[in-house]
Amino acid sequence: MAGFIMSGSVSPLAPKSFVPMPSLRGVRMATASAGIKYKNRTDVLMMVFDKPASVAGVFTRSKCPSAPVDFCRANLPHGTARAVVVNSGNANAFTGMKGRQATALTAKSAAAAVGCGENEIYLASTGVIGEPLDATKFSGVLDRMQAEATGDFWFEAAKAIMTTDTYPKVSTRSAEIGGVAVTINGIAKGAGMIAPDMATMLSFVVTDADIASEALQALLSDGVGPTFNSMTVDSDTSTSDTLMLFATGAAAEDGQARIERADDPRLAAFRAALNEVLKDLSLQVVRDGEGATKMLEITVTGAESDAAAKRIALSIANSPLVKTAAAGEDANWGRIVMAVGKSGEMADRDRLAIWFGDIRVAVNGERDPDYSEAAASNVMKAQDIPVKVDIGLGSGSATVWTCDLTKEYVAINGDYRS
Amino acid sequence: MAGFIMSGSVSPLAPKSFVPMPSLRGVRMATASAGIKYKNRTDVLMMVFDKPASVAGVFTRSKCPSAPVDFCRANLPHGTARAVVVNSGNANAFTGMKGRQATALTAKSAAAAVGCGENEIYLASTGVIGEPLDATKFSGVLDRMQAEATGDFWFEAAKAIMTTDTYPKVSTRSAEIGGVAVTINGIAKGAGMIAPDMATMLSFVVTDADIASEALQALLSDGVGPTFNSMTVDSDTSTSDTLMLFATGAAAEDGQARIERADDPRLAAFRAALNEVLKDLSLQVVRDGEGATKMLEITVTGAESDAAAKRIALSIANSPLVKTAAAGEDANWGRIVMAVGKSGEMADRDRLAIWFGDIRVAVNGERDPDYSEAAASNVMKAQDIPVKVDIGLGSGSATVWTCDLTKEYVAINGDYRS
Structure with missing residues (x-):
């Protein structure tokens, strides 16, 4: 990506070049520099779905999950998403009541910005454990971020969620569902505290396919076994691992018939493409393993x-x-x-x-x-x-x-x- | 120990001084430099019991144990020991038929030197995995070692079995059994590939108490839980872990009545002293963890x-x-x-x-x-x-x-x- 300038030393295992990321109908993104921990870099990402998107997620199996993980798990049964807010620099984990207050404030601000219910908001935080997160730092900028969000922003989005990563991680594939072309775009972050299950990281994958949440969840749960749950950097499992898959359904405008069940045979190519994105992203995480040379x-x-x-x-x-x-x-x-x-x-x-x-x-x-x-x-x-x-x-x-x-x-x- | 000169850098966590090790009736030791891997240092230890000693052992739970571990396990039911031969520099592990030939040759040579059955010989090897061990290198010197073996040799014995250790590990305690004083001496080696169960290391503990093998085994199996099996350097479990406990029975000459059962109340002080030796040795191993500073x-x-x-x-x-x-x-x-x-x-x-x-x-x-x-x-x-x-x-x-x-x-x- 021509515009991307690496700071510091980059993993010798980094991709030699980055794929161009197509925009994907139905999702827009914006980033901001809220100064949570880092200086002179973006540390907040907001993804906005213009219409309610189907949603699926898999999360850390840690017995001490972060407040955002608790928050997402609680919202998932609701089944639709309108926005995702991610920050780096602070994991909002082991922060007790203050942590729950931070997720509540963020969700409230995001819901107000987008005009939706708080149960359509998804949150993720990555960074230091145990430090209270001052959510006012970024909840105040969500209005502006919602207004500014654009579709051609995948690479910037991947950069905003980095912590000790030495390069942003993006992946894209296309597939057909019943003859209609759909796209799958994903971003991920992670370099240390990486082990199944989940590999310790955040990843957000979005498709414009029209697929119901139940089917999406089954696709995702099947897909992580040989991908994200088959990689390890240091055997340490984070409190914050989050992998979410969203389907905006925009391909319905091209005539794609909505898919309700994961075992629908029309999903074969989509499933293969999704698994490729998951494998691509998970290997990029391993290849950015802290200090890795092999x-x-x-x-x-x-x-x-x-x-x-x-x-x-x-x-x-x-x-x-x-x-x-x-x-x-x-x-x-x-x-x-x-x-x-x-x-x-x-x-x-x-x-x-x-x-x-x-x-x-x-x-x-x-x-x-x-x-x-x-x-x-x-x-x-x-x-x-x-x-x-x-x-x-x-x-x-x-x-x-x-x-x-x-x-x-x-x-x-x-x-x-x- | 005045005579001990450290080579290379010693762990900052090493003991500031070494305890004097008393000799212990019924066991003699000798070391030799057989050039198995190291130059200019001893790499073979022979312990000789002048009368058949009671014996107990716990070994690696690795599914790929070394040839000496297989050999010791097979001999243990026989219940008495006359000699132990230990080498450093080569683990004789994953050496297939050649490994079994090496243990057979060593046992035959040791049995001939001592004048006992091969089922009274115990063997241990530590070092590189997968390299064939040329047992002729030290089997030829066992006759001489048997003849030269002396009682006041614990520190030299501990040195001969070192690999990446930065200091030799010795421990001693005394106790009374039915009013008769007995001694427990132990040596250990280990610095990396250390984890339960067993902690990856070799350790040999000897007492002059008169205790039957069955009781000895129960004491040892109980004792390792909160000691050797509660330490870890790197979570890696070796193929060769061996901890053996021998009782020469020499205290019978002072009137100590032979103990047949581990639950004999007369063993209370002995059990406590044994557990102290096990804890002392296991902590010395952790304190010599490869690269350790804390x-x-x-x-x-x-x-x-x-x-x-x-x-x-x-x-x-x-x-x-x-x-x-x-x-x-x-x-x-x-x-x-x-x-x-x-x-x-x-x-x-x-x-x-x-x-x-x-x-x-x-x-x-x-x-x-x-x-x-x-x-x-x-x-x-x-x-x-x-x-x-x-x-x-x-x-x-x-x-x-x-x-x-x-x-x-x-x-x-x-x-x-x-």
């Missing part, structure tokens, strides 16, 4: 079940020793063995096989006699490192994504608040 | 059960974000909230209270209005940082220990094999 794609096959395969894959992906070895470009498959062993899932040492890229380094419970350390080291020098583990017991499989663990991760998180 | 003692109270409290405490202790905050001396209690929330255990945000040292930083689901950031920061400047979390729901409690996560951890593990 991305690991860990595929486990031959496990007792898909669920067992995923637990083994996450045990590998969350192992500090596997992640530091990746940082050191060390094809240290012994640590893969360790992580398989500690997963608690069924494994038989003498059936295990392990690959880095195409190089099989271990087979039948010991080092592959034909493996060349030089060839394996070569795989480790790349930015993207495929790791494959075959358990040799069943047909369960799973793929997860993570990044390496570097000194920069420690530096970024050793003085985040100060 | 020790965190995390106490959780008010959980639904003791087991729930321990899972919450471990969720905190294993959180990279909590550990990097500690490294940065940041009283970032928001990350404690996050870790409580992700543990999966019952928690009510609005009942949580959190302390760093004596400073209560959060109460009733929000920041403590009376808390002084300066006072909390002061707590974080100390080497030992007590963290307390009250869940406010029940009476379950647990304490675990961990260290901070520093750039040095990444450096140590980013090029361990090279």
